[in-house]
Amino acid sequence: MAEISAVSEGPRTEGDDYRGIMRFAHLVRADLPEPALAVLDGSQAILVSTLYPDAPATLQELIAGGSAALDAVRAAIADGAAVVHELTDFTFASAVLAPPAVLAVGLNYAAHSSELGLKTDAAPTVFTLWPNSLTGHGQTTSWPRSLSESVDYEAELGVLIGTAAKDVSEEDALDHVWGYTVVNDITARDIQFAEAQWSRCKSFDGFTPTGPVVVTADEIADPQDLHIWTNVDGHMVQDASTNQMVRSVRTLIAHLSQSLTLLPGTLISTGSPGGAGYSRDPQIFLRDRSTVTVGIDGIGELTTHCRILG
Template sequence: MRAAVDAATAAGAPTMPVAELRHDSAVLRPAQVLAIGANYAAHASELKLRSESTMTIFSLWPNSLAAHGGTTTWADDVAPQVDYEAELGVIIGTPARNVSPQDALDHVFGYTVVNDITARNIQFSEAQWSRCKSFDGFTPTGPVVVTADEIADPQDLWLTTNLDGHVMQDASTNEMVRSVAEIISYLSKTATVPPGTLISTGSPGGAGYSRNPQVFMHDGSTVTVTIEGIGSLTTHCRVV
């Protein structure tokens, strides 16, 4: 990627400040979007979920992908309890099949920020978690993808969530129950994880659902998820 940029610059290609550009989702046509549930003990505890001896894995539907700076809209009568979840996103670069944890990170292309927006009223009324997290625009990603060589250790990154000016989540990826390497290795034991796959690795404690009083995103809310070394992902909310 650096070589391509250097070549374009040397050839006199025109440039434009990032501030003048409109973002798209960090991944546009992922082979699949996989999510890991209850991967931080504090989050599992506050939602009264169990961190099982094996991973909780579910799919997010591609229509849910959204961009940094965008607006996510939902109907209040369908989802009156919409919550935020800060997550580290992992993008697979080369096929991972039956890899060890020691070799798993070699298959990572890069990392991004994910806000795993969740309709809690639906999550706790159904036996699966895909639909409650797969409304249109419920998986914002970005603002960029940082290549794997830029992240020395994915288990040493700080995550925060700011909702309407208030810090709601504040934790480190070293609090994961299962590391990024362990997640990739586990997934690869039963099926090849293809290039372009986005893995959302779970959220730390501080969810709005578990607070007293509960805190949910509402019409006009702005939520920003930040991961050090990657950037800040902002989503505007519209309830109709």
């Protein structure tokens, strides 16, 4: 369970600069009945529920409230009345809770397609991830040894849809993005190559860590210009850029919106670069007590602890 550095609890000083710190997380504390939506600024956090009556309780509620809800949060923080909490007792839940859908894109980096021995098709490879797989930064993901001993990591850029997108053009696609997060698309490779679909091998409990935060879209000038990487047990194993995507975020949103309406809050995991453990010689799989951190510059670093049962 990861802890965040402590800061003194107290009110913000009026005039403190909260421009550009719209980084949202779901925090857990023993006295809170549910994960609480918070705005993070470095080691400081403000619980959104305390800002004004009927404030959004989750990121999904905030996104559903549209620009008016986000503006209300910004204004409430700017007026100096927000309370900054000590964070010693907080841990992270998934940055994305109860999205309408989690859509994952496979084979979206040529190097990753090649190392898996799979062909990048003319259209994107798309599958769904099940909601039980969502978990937070610093949490422990466990799985039975009897199910898989070939569990792999995949660093991915996660895209959160803000406004419903149907038949949108590539030119307009980024207008529908609310924010971005980090995703580790953990995968049981032996199951992946034994079955005709990829949802089960990637949807064990805790196989989709997200976070630590979601950053609002205005913080990311270009989603195709982000350093993305993975570190397993102290070793850098993926080191790439989102500019290596076969299909850009714009292209993926436009393509997906042709066949379905992308609802507000939908999470799109946009594929992983080369360097997967499956393709290495010798292979690197996540072991009992492994620690894997995936990161994207400008968004954050997402750490998962691993336990193999049995």
